[in-house]
Amino acid sequence: MKLIPCPDIGRRPISEFDYGGEVRRLPAGNATAAMVADHIFNRSGSPGVLREWWFHRPSGRWFVVDRDTLHDRVERMVPLDEIRHEPPIA
Numbered sequence: 001m002k003l004i005p006c007p008d009i010g011r012r013p014i015s016e017f018d019y020g021g022e023v024r025r026l027p028a029g030n031a032t033a034a035m036v037a038d039h040i041f042n043r044s045g046s047p048g049v050l051r052e053w054w055f056h057r058p059s060g061r062w063f064v065v066d067r068d069t070l071h072d073r074v075e076r077m078v079p080l081d082e083i084r085h086e087p088p089i090a
Contacts, residue, residue: 001013001014002014002072004016004017004054004065004074005065005074005077006056006059006061006063007061007063007077008056008059008061009058009059012056012058016056016057016058017054017055017056017057018054018055018057019052019053019054020052020053020054020055020062021052021053022043022050022051022052022053023051023052023053023064023078023083024039026039027039047069047070048068048069048070049066049067049068049069049075050066050067050068050069051064051065051066051067051078051083052064052065052066052067063077063078063080064077064078064080064083065077065078066078
């Protein structure tokens with residue numbers, strides 16, 4: 001059984017989690033339609049370490065991990081202040 005670390009209660013079965021996608025900066029408010037479409041639909045897809053959002057349903061907690069997609073393992077939990085950024089400026 002695959003286990004994912006929950007920051008509140010430790011390693012839990014993957015069936016308790018929802019994948020929230022890659023952590024990415026939003027395009028600026030003056031972005032063109034093509035830039036927004038690129039942000040929504042295009043990903044590199046290459047194997048390696050990817051920063052991802054995950055949601056643990058029983059605890060109701062969102063968190064971020066660096067996950068090695070080649071070996072399918074969580075490398076580390078990411079503190080939210082490390083990914084916090086200002087909203088895009090128009």
